[in-house]
Amino acid sequence: MTRGRSDAAQKKRLLTSVCIVAVFLVFLYVYFGSKNSGESALEYGSRSLRKLGSSYLGGDEDSDLGHKQDESPVKFGLDDGEEGFTPKSFPLDLSLMEHYERHCPLPEKRFNCLIPPPPGYKVPIKWPKSRDEVWKVNIPHTHLATEKSDQNWMVVKGERIRFPGGGTHFHYGADKYIASIANMLNFSNNNLNNEGRLRTVFDVGCGVASFGGYLLSSGIIAMSLAPNDVHQNQIQFALERGIPAYLGVLGTKELPYPSRSFELAHCSRCRIDWLQRDGILLLELDRVLRPGGYFAYSSPKLMLRMKRI
Numbered sequence: 218m219t220r221g222r223s224d225a226a227q228k229k230r231l232l233t234s235v236c237i238v239a240v241f242l243v244f245l246y247v248y249f250g251s252k253n254s255g256e257s258a259l260e261y262g263s264r265s266l267r268k269l270g271s272s273y274l275g276g277d278e279d280s281d282l283g284h285k286q287d288e289s290p291v292k293f294g295l296d297d298g299e300e301g302f303t304p305k306s307f308p309l310d311l312s313l314m315e316h317y318e319r320h321c322p323l324p325e326k327r328f329n330c331l332i333p334p335p336p337g338y339k340v341p342i343k344w345p346k347s348r349d350e351v352w353k354v355n356i357p358h359t360h361l362a363t364e365k366s367d368q369n370w371m372v373v374k375g376e377r378i379r380f381p382g383g384g385t386h387f388h389y390g391a392d393k394y395i396a397s398i399a400n401m402l403n404f405s406n407n408n409l410n411n412e413g414r415l416r417t418v419f420d421v422g423c424g425v426a427s428f429g430g431y432l433l434s435s436g437i438i439a440m441s442l443a444p445n446d447v448h449q450n451q452i453q454f455a456l457e458r459g460i461p462a463y464l465g466v467l468g469t470k471e472l473p474y475p476s477r478s479f480e481l482a483h484c485s486r487c488r489i490d491w492l493q494r495d496g497i498l499l500l501e502l503d504r505v506l507r508p509g510g511y512f513a514y515s516s517p518k519l520m521l522r523m524k525r526i
Contacts, residue, residue: 426455
């Protein structure tokens with residue numbers, strides 16, 4: 218008798234649960250159907266998701282991307298008469314956070330998008346060839362080539378600007394200059410890499426960044442810093458060449474690097490007053506240099522001097 222009563226109670230509870238679920242589904246169907254002319258909840262949800270994607274990408278909020286493309290498909294072909302293809306749109310996948318990615322907005326809001334390249338801009342020459350030459354049309358600043366013509370910073374050759382690796386103190390080229398620094402430090406084979414012990418360099422007043430460019434072949438990455446001075450924005454050449462660089466000056470604010478980020482700090486033709494404002498510039502270099510790091514600086518009166526921090 219006890220077992221029969223238990224089975225009857227379980228069947229009663231199961232029947233009650235089924236009834237509740239059925240009532241809930243009927244409610245959903247009636248509610249969404251009355252709002253959407255008989256659409257099911259699933260269809261309504263799918264259409265809402267497509268509508269959200271269209272609105273985010275800058276389309277008409279009231280249009281259905283799938284139905285719109287079915288009504289007026291866009292054909293692409295090389296010539297008239299050739300068979301093209303019909304592109305398809307898919308709703309944004311919210312689970313993958315696709316709606317947080319950057320998309321091109323409407324023309325009136327495009328000022329928030331990426332800056333387009335200037336007219337005539339060419340696809341940059343790829344590394345490592347870009348270390349030695351760039352397209353002139355991409356950086357039409359030839360003033361430096363004229364003023365520093367005797368120092369081989371850069372040379373204009375037709376449609377290209379070439380970088381022979383020269384500099385104010387790079388009389389025999391940046392590679393020979395780097396080797397001389399390694400020789401002064403007694404590094405083996407005159408290699409500034411020092412068998413992997415020196416890997417990061419901070420180059421102050423980098424010019425067109427030939428120093429940092431020639432370090433890359435030795436397994437050393439240099440961050441080059443230069444201001445926008447009378448020779449215009451020189452780091453444009455560095456970035457076009459594919460050399461890490463940024464625009465700025467030393468001493469206006471703390472450098473955006475953690476302490477002990479570099480093994481060597483370098484300044485060529487260094488006319489900076491390192492003792493100004495109670496030596497704040499030296500204190501900042503000391504902060505970013507690792508213990509035992511080097512500070513290499515050269516100037517018109519003092520060709521090259523090394524200081525170990």
